[in-house]
Each structure stands twice: as structure tokens, then as C-alpha cells.
Amino acid sequence: MSDQLSRGRPPLAPPSRSDRSRWNWVLILPLLAVLYPPLYNRATPELFNIPFFYWYQMAIIPLSVGCTLLAYHRGGRR
Amino acid sequence: MSGRAVEATVFIALFALVTVIGFVASRWRRADNLEHLDEWGLGGRNFGPWITWFLIGGDLYTAYTFVAVPALMFGAGAAGFFAVPYTIVVYPIVFLVLIRLWSVSHVHRFVTPADFVRARFGSPTLALLIAVTGIVATMPYIALQLVGMQAVLTAMGVSGHLPLIIAFAILAAYTYSAGLRAPALIAFVKDILIYIVIIAAVIYIPSKVGGWDAIFSAADAKFAKSPNPNDGTVLPGVGQWQYATLALGSALALFLYPHSVTGVLASRDRKTIKRNMAALPAYSFILGLLALLGFMAIAAGVKPTATGDTITAIDGTVIGPKTDGNTVVPLLFEQVFPHWFAGVAFAAVAIGALVPAAIMSIAAANLWTRNIYKEFLNKDATPAQEARSSKLASLVVKFGALLAILALDPQFSIDLQLIGGVLILQTLPAVGIGLITRWFHRGALMAGWAVGMLAGLWMLWTVPQVVVTANGVKVIREHFGGSAFSLEKLGLDTKTTIYVGFIALAVNLLVAVLATLALRARGVPDGIDATLPEAYLVEADDAVKSPAFTPAVIAD
Numbered sequence: 001m002s003d004q005l006s007r008g009r010p011p012l013a014p015p016s017r018s019d020r021s022r023w024n025w026v027l028i029l030p031l032l033a034v035l036y037p038p039l040y041n042r043a044t045p046e047l048f049n050i051p052f053f054y055w056y057q058m059a060i061i062p063l064s065v066g067c068t069l070l071a072y073h074r075g076g077r078r
Numbered sequence: 079m080s081g082r083a084v085e086a087t088v089f090i091a092l093f094a095l096v097t098v099i100g101f102v103a104s105r106w107r108r109a110d111n112l113e114h115l116d117e118w119g120l121g122g123r124n125f126g127p128w129i130t131w132f133l134i135g136g137d138l139y140t141a142y143t144f145v146a147v148p149a150l151m152f153g154a155g156a157a158g159f160f161a162v163p164y165t166i167v168v169y170p171i172v173f174l175v176l177i178r179l180w181s182v183s184h185v186h187r188f189v190t191p192a193d194f195v196r197a198r199f200g201s202p203t204l205a206l207l208i209a210v211t212g213i214v215a216t217m218p219y220i221a222l223q224l225v226g227m228q229a230v231l232t233a234m235g236v237s238g239h240l241p242l243i244i245a246f247a248i249l250a251a252y253t254y255s256a257g258l259r260a261p262a263l264i265a266f267v268k269d270i271l272i273y274i275v276i277i278a279a280v281i282y283i284p285s286k287v288g289g290w291d292a293i294f295s296a297a298d299a300k301f302a303k304s305p306n307p308n309d310g311t312v313l314p315g316v317g318q319w320q321y322a323t324l325a326l327g328s329a330l331a332l333f334l335y336p337h338s339v340t341g342v343l344a345s346r347d348r349k350t351i352k353r354n355m356a357a358l359p360a361y362s363f364i365l366g367l368l369a370l371l372g373f374m375a376i377a378a379g380v381k382p383t384a385t386g387d388t389i390t391a392i393d394g395t396v397i398g399p400k401t402d403g404n405t406v407v408p409l410l411f412e413q414v415f416p417h418w419f420a421g422v423a424f425a426a427v428a429i430g431a432l433v434p435a436a437i438m439s440i441a442a443a444n445l446w447t448r449n450i451y452k453e454f455l456n457k458d459a460t461p462a463q464e465a466r467s468s469k470l471a472s473l474v475v476k477f478g479a480l481l482a483i484l485a486l487d488p489q490f491s492i493d494l495q496l497i498g499g500v501l502i503l504q505t506l507p508a509v510g511i512g513l514i515t516r517w518f519h520r521g522a523l524m525a526g527w528a529v530g531m532l533a534g535l536w537m538l539w540t541v542p543q544v545v546v547t548a549n550g551v552k553v554i555r556e557h558f559g560g561s562a563f564s565l566e567k568l569g570l571d572t573k574t575t576i577y578v579g580f581i582a583l584a585v586n587l588l589v590a591v592l593a594t595l596a597l598r599a600r601g602v603p604d605g606i607d608a609t610l611p612e613a614y615l616v617e618a619d620d621a622v623k624s625p626a627f628t629p630a631v632i633a634d
Contacts, residue, residue, distance in 0.1 A: 012185060013612040013620055019174060027170035034163035035326055037318040041156075043311065049291040053312050057162045058366050061359050064166050068173060068356040 023074035030064035081417035085234060088421025089428070092271070093245070096264045096429050100252030103259040113462040115189050118257030118469065119444045120344045123184070127345075127353045129262055133437075134341040134354060135361045136265030138332065140219075141226030141431035144272070144368060149403035151372025152382075155301050155309045157317055159369055160325045165362035168329035169355045176333060176355070177348045178513045178614040185613040190441070191339045191509045192449040198512050199520040200605025202453050207527055208505050209449035212336040215502040216442045218494035219335070220479040223431040223438075225404060225488050230424045232383055233408030239484050245428070246435075250476045253436045254469050258344055261436035268433050271426035273364060278419070279374075279411070280367045286414050287377040293370075296377035306546035311373075316573040320562045323577040331503045331579065334510060336441035337434065347618035368407075375410040382406050389545070391552035397545055435476065443471035493558045497538055500561070500579040504530040507590050513614070520605045522593030530586025537563045537578040 033039075034057060043051040107124070109117045116123055125133060143161070150158030179194065188194045191212065196205035224242060231241055252260045284290055294311060301309045308314045313321055332338055345351055382401040389397040411423040447467040452459045459467070482491050508523045518526075543559025544551050562575035597604075 011612055012610060013615045013617070015612075017612075017615045019177065019615060024174060027173060030170050031167050031326075034166050035322045037313055037321050041313045041318060049289065049294065051294060051311055053156060054159065054366075054370070057159065057166070058363065060166055061162075061363050061366070064170060065356050065359050068169055068359075071170075071173060072352045072356060 019075070021071070021075040024071050026067045026070050029067050030060060033060045033063065082235060084417040085421040085424070088418050089234070089425045092267075092422065092425035093428065096267050096432065097248050097252070099263050099267065100248070100256065100260045100432075103252065103263040104256035106256075106259050106263055112257065113465045115444060115447065115461065115464050115468060116187070118465045119189055119440055120340065121258035121262055123344060124346050125262065125344050125350070127350045127357075130341065130345045130350050130354050131357050132265040132269050133262045133344065134338070135358060136261065136268050136430070136433035137337055137341045137437045138358075138434075139272075139361045139365060139430075140223060140434040141427050142219075142222040143365065144427050144430055145226050145229045145404040145407055146222075147365065147369045148372035148375065148407045149382075151369050152375050152380075152406045153309070153372075153403055155297065155311050156313045157309075157321060158372060159366070160321050160328075161369055162362060162366045163322070163325040164328045164332075165365060166359065167326060168332050169358060171329055172333045173352070173355045175510060175513050176342050176351050179339070180342060180345065180348055180351055181616040182513070182609050182613045183343050184618065185616050186609060189343065190336060190445050190448050191334070191505070192445060194609075195508050195512060196449070196453075197608040198516065199508070199518075199523065200608065201520040201524075202449075204508060204520050204524055204527075205449050206453070207524060208508055209445040211501055211505050211527075212445050213442045215498035216336055216438050217475065217479060218482070218491045218498050219337075220435050220438045220442075220475065221482045221488075221491035222495050223435040224479060224483040225491065227428050227431040228483070228488075229402065229404040230408050230427045232402070232405050233412050234424055242483075243480065245432070246476060246480050249432050249436060250473050253439060253472055253476075257469075258340065258437065258440055261433045261440075262344075264429065264436075265433045268426065268429040269361075271422060272430060275411075275419075275423045275426045276364050276367050279371060279415075279423075283371070283374045283378070283410070283414055287374060293373050293377040297373040300376050304546075305548050308546075316575065317562075320575040320577060323580040324561065327503060327577045327579040327583070328499065330506055330510070330583070331499050334502045334505050336445055337438040340437055340441040340444070371407050371410060375406045378410055378413060380406055380409045380413060382409065389554060391545075391554055392556065393552070395547075395549075395552055397547060397552060397554070435479070439472040439475040439479075440468070442475045443468040446471045496558070496561055497535070500534040500538060500582055501531060503579040503583050504534065504586050506583060507587060516607050517594065518590055519594040519597040519602070521597050521602060522590045525593045526586040526588075526590030529589045530582045533585045534578055534582030537581060540567060541578070 040053055040056040042053065045052055047055045104112065107122060109122050112118055147158055147161045182188070183194060186197055188197070190209065192205040192209040195208045196202055224246070227245065228242060284293060287293060297311050301311065308317055333342070342351060382403050383405040385400045385402050387400040389400045391397060408424060408427070411420045415423060447464050451467050452464060456463065504527050507518060507526055511518065538561065539557045541558065541560045541563060542553045543555040544553050561578045563578045563581060564575050565572050
């Protein structure tokens with residue numbers, strides 16, 4: 001249906017533009033890291049007396065930021 | 079001055095500061111004409127990365143979160159930490175979808191998620207369902223902000239409802255006059271205070287109670303003593319899937335809430351959103367530290383305030399006095415901080431209630447105006463009439479939330495908010511997946527929505543609230559007692575529980591897929607997609623205002 005609307009008008013954005021990029025796949029990593037609790041559901045090894053369960057998940061936060069930044073800066077360049 | 083007086087003075091001074099900021103906000107980045115939803119409801123659609131970071135951070139990490147998450151840790155242990163994986167997975171999931179939402183809304187001037195659905199699927203009825211779901215899910219969320227504020231007032235020793243009424247009346251007044259600019263500006267104060275308080279708490283409190291070792295030992299000892307087998311500082315085996323599905327389900331739901339969409343659409347360009355998806359996890363880190371305050375409260379020997387009621391099981395057994403778990407963190411602050419800093423901390427939480435309450439009421443009001451008032455009641459509404467309708471609706475919404483807390487049992491709002499999360503998740507196929515593909519048939523989306531709603535409500539209805547006592551498991555309430563659905567009820571031989579919203583969404587999607595295939599096979603006409611294919615990729619500096627793309631094109 002959009003084709004009918006699109007006919008006879010200049011495109012809104014350059015046809016070459018795309019959000020697709022293989023770098024987008026890194027966005028899955030943080031999901032894999034925290035959505036399977038048996039991976040980290042234990043008390044040891046502790047870090048600064050904090051059980052593994054807690055510091056592991058806190059440590060994934062900067063990892064997820066890194067993945068998002070990768071997708072942001074590398075995405076669209078292909 | 080007595081300690082309490084110092085505390086109250088600091089609290090009132092900070093509260094007065096944000097009140098002034100709220101009213102000044104109407105002149106901040108002033109537009110020629112505030113009588114337009116783009117201005118009142120979306121702050122001019124021109125917020126850059128910093129403002130957006132404070133605004134969305136202030137919007138998503140609410141006062142209720144600040145008191146309820148540590149309260150959950152205090153009561154149940156590791157299960158309460160789900161807030162961390164929840165806010166870890168949300169940004170990678172929505173990253174690629176929100177930039178499409180921003181672009182298509184920029185081109186077609188959408189204000190609400192239901193505006194998008196209407197244009198995408200050519201269906202005012204489907205848009206109405208989305209709008210009503212959004213309003214119903216948001217209302218109790220606003221009410222819960224009052225619960226968060228009340229917890230602080232209780233810890234300060236303030237009784238009566240008057241302070242709450244005054245705070246909300248002030249909030250209503252500056253939101254009415256300044257629109258989204260008010261919470262955007264107040265969010266700066268709120269978030270800076272929250273960061274200061276949490277960082278101070280995490281450095282200072284462990285040294286007061288004997289270090290992290292003592293904190294986790296105290297938590298371990300408490301959970302070992304409790305007769306409940308499902309609490310502890312790690313998850314019980316049967317609770318692991320509830321933990322993961324609750325985190326994932328909540329993450330999928332977060333940006334379906336109309337107030338989150340408001341924050342996204344108010345931003346200036348795609349880059350602002352992309353940067354924020356990388357920067358917002360800073361709040362998740364703070365939330366993780368905040369959650370641990372629940373264990374610090376255990377180590378500090380905090381006893382939550384008694385409500386004066388008694389918990390009685392439905393078989394008549396008296397369990398014990400009822401306490402308000404939400405007071406745990408405010409009481410911890412009261413106990414360990416010097417009075418002046420406790421005043422700062424209490425102000426941070428109370429101001430933390432104002433920002434989301436303002437944005438939520440604006441978002442709900444915009445849904446009312448765009449997808450009910452303009453769609454069905456006054457089709458020819460001018461932009462000024464739309465703005466007036468939204469401003470009035472925002473007052474009604476806030477007044478309703480206040481009434482729900484003062485006139486009804488606050489538990490009612492807590493139950494409704496639990497239900498609301500499951501309900502809003504049922505808009506995922508139309509809004510979230512709709513941004514990626516137009517494959518679903520509009521009739522199938524309605525069918526999936528309806529079945530998902532019924533399935534979700536039924537499952538929530540079957541979940542009892544129980545306490546485990548030395549004499550066994552006692553049921554306190556038979557219905558709406560939680561969001562963990564036992565797979566045993568579906569005839570499976572397992573003790574595993576899964577988040578209700580997750581199962582309801584799966585049912586919804588299944589119905590939507592099957593119904594789409596059936597409707598296409600029968601040749602039932604599909605609606606017209608009024609959005610343009612490249613609209614989803616448009617950047618702010620693309621010239622999109624050529625005559626062909628005026629809203630007239632998207633009217634049906």
C-alpha cells in the first residue's frame with residue numbers, strides 16, 4: 001500500500017541508508033549473559049566479600065554498555 | 079534545632095527548590111506557543127542527549143522502585159535482584175526498535191504509541207485498544223509514586239495525608255502550566271540527589287555495619303532462620319526461571335509504557351537515543367547498589383514500621399502484625415545518616431516520585447487526547463484544543479491517583495500495577511513488532527491482544543499470596559498474590575514458576591500468528607499502512623516537510 005503513497009515523490013531518506021549491520025549481533029551478548037541464571041546462581045567465588053551472584057550481574061552492566069557502543073559506532077558502517 | 083527539625087528543614091528546602099524549578103520550566107527553552115501537544119506534551123521534541131538522559135532516567139527509575147526493590151531484597155533475598163538483569167537486557171533489546179519509532183514518529187508527527195498503531199495498521203479500533211491498555215497500566219503506576227513518597231513521610235514521623243495532598247497539588251499545578259519541560263528540568267535535581275545519596279550510602283553504610291562480609295552474613299542468617307525455603311542470598315532452584323522471565327518480560331514491557339515512549343519522542347534526533355541506550359545503564363548500576371541496601375538494612379537491624387493491622391490467613395490462623403516493607407530503606411537512612419543528610423536522602427526519594435508521576439500523567443493525557451478525544455469525540459480538534467484537553471486530562475489522572483491511594487487500600491494500587499505490567503506487555507505485537515514488520519493482520523492483533531489479556535488476568539487470579547510459617551504454608555489471599563505462575567497448574571510435573579506476563583505474551587503471539595494466516599487465507603481486507611517505508615530510517619536533518627508528507631496523507 002505504501003507503494004501507492006510513494007509513487008511520484010522524492011524519497012525521504014537516501015535509498016542506501018540502512019540500520020542493518022552485522023555488528024548489531026553483539027547486542028545479544030548481554031542477554032545471553034544474564035538470562036540463564038544457572039550460569040551465575042551461586043555464592044562463590046566472592047569478590048570483596050560480595051557473593052558471585054551479585055558482582056557477576058553488576059559486572060555485566062559495563063559489558064552491555066560496551067556492546068551497545070559497538071553497535072552504535074560500528075553499525076551502519078558495515 | 080532538634081535532629082528531626084534539621085531533617086524536615088532540609089527536606090522542605092529541597093522540595094521548595096524543585097517547586098520553583100517546576101514553575102520556571104514553562105519559560106525554559108520557551109516556544110512561541112505552548113498551546114500545542116508537541117510543546118506541552120513533548121517539550122518541543124527537541125531534547126538533546128543530556129536532558130534526555132536525565133529525563134528518561136528520572137522517568138524509568140522511580141521513587142517506588144527505590145523503596146520497593148530493596149524492600150523485596152529485605153524480604154525475599156536474591157529474587158529482588160531481578161531489577162538488575164531487567165535493566166541490563168532492556169537497552170540492547172530496544173536499541174534498534176526505538177530509533178525506528180523515533181524516525182517514523184518524527185515524519186508523521188505521532189505523539190503516542192497508539193498514533194503509530196493507527197497509521198501502521200489503518201485501525202482506529204486497534205489504536206483505541208492500545209490507548210486504553212496504556213492508560214489502565216499507567217494509572218496505578220502513578221498511584222505507586224505516592225506510596226513511595228508516603229514511605230518517606232512515615233519514616234520522617236509525619237502522619238496524616240495533608241503533606242501528600244499538598245505535594246501532588248503543587249505537582250499538578252506546574253505540570254499543567256509547563257508540561258513536559260517541568261519534569262525534564264526537575265529530573266536534573268532528582269537524579270543528582272539520588273546519585274549522591276546512593277554513592278554515599280554504599281560507601282558509608284558498610285563501614286558502619288561491619289563491611290560487606292557482615293552484610294551478607296546477616297542476610298544469610300536471616301534467610302536461614304526463616305521457614306520459607308525460597309528465600310536466600312542465591313535463588314532457589316525452582317525460582318530461576320521466574321527470575322529470568324520476570325527480567326525479560328519486564329524489559330519487553332518497559333518501553334511499551336506510554337511514559338517511556340514520551341521520553342523517547344521528546345528527544346531531538348536518533349543519535350540522542352542511541353547515546354542514551356549506552357548511557358542509561360549507569361542508572362542500572364545505581365539500582366543494583368540500591369537493591370543491596372535491603373541487605374544493609376538487615377545487617378543494621380532495621381525493623382519495618384508496623385501498620386497496626388494483623389496478618390490473618392484465610393483459615394483464621396493469626397500470622398502476626400503486618401509491617402510496611404517499603405519503609406525499610408527510609409528507616410535505614412534515618413538510623414545511620416546524620417539528620418541533615420537523611421533530609422537530603424528523603425528529599426531525593428520524594429522528588430523521585432514527582433518526575434515519573436508528571437511524565438506518566440502527561441503520557442496518559444496524550445493518549446486520551448489523541449486516541450479517544452480527537453478520534454471519537456472531536457474529530458476537528460485544533461492543536462490548541464488538543465493541548466487544553468491534555469492539560470485537563472493530566473489533572474484528572476493525578477487526582478484519580480491521589481484518590482486511589484487516600485480512599486482505597488494502597489494494596490489495591492500495588493495489585494493493579496502488577497496486573498498493568500502483564501497488560502501492557504500484550505501491546506508488544508502491535509507496537510514493538512509493528513515497528514519492525516507489518517506482517518500481522520490488524521484483526522489478528524486484536525484477537526491476540528484479547529486472548530493474551532484474558533490468559534494473563536486468569537493466571538494472575540489463580541496466584542495466591544502465601545506466607546511460610548513454622549506450621550507450614552498459609553494462604554493470606556487467594557487471588558492476585560503475585561506474578562509467579564506455577565507450571566504445575568498446566569498439568570506439568572514440575573515446581574518451576576514462570577512470569578505470568580511472559581506466558582500471556584506467548585499465547586498472544588500464537589493467536590496473532592494463527593489468526594493472521596486464517597484471515598489472509600480468507601482474503602479478509604487488511605488496513606492501509608499510511609507510514610512510508612523509509613520513514614523508519616529518517617534522520618533529523620532529512621527534509622521531511624515536503625508537501626507530500628503533511629498529516630493529511632496519513633488521515634484515512
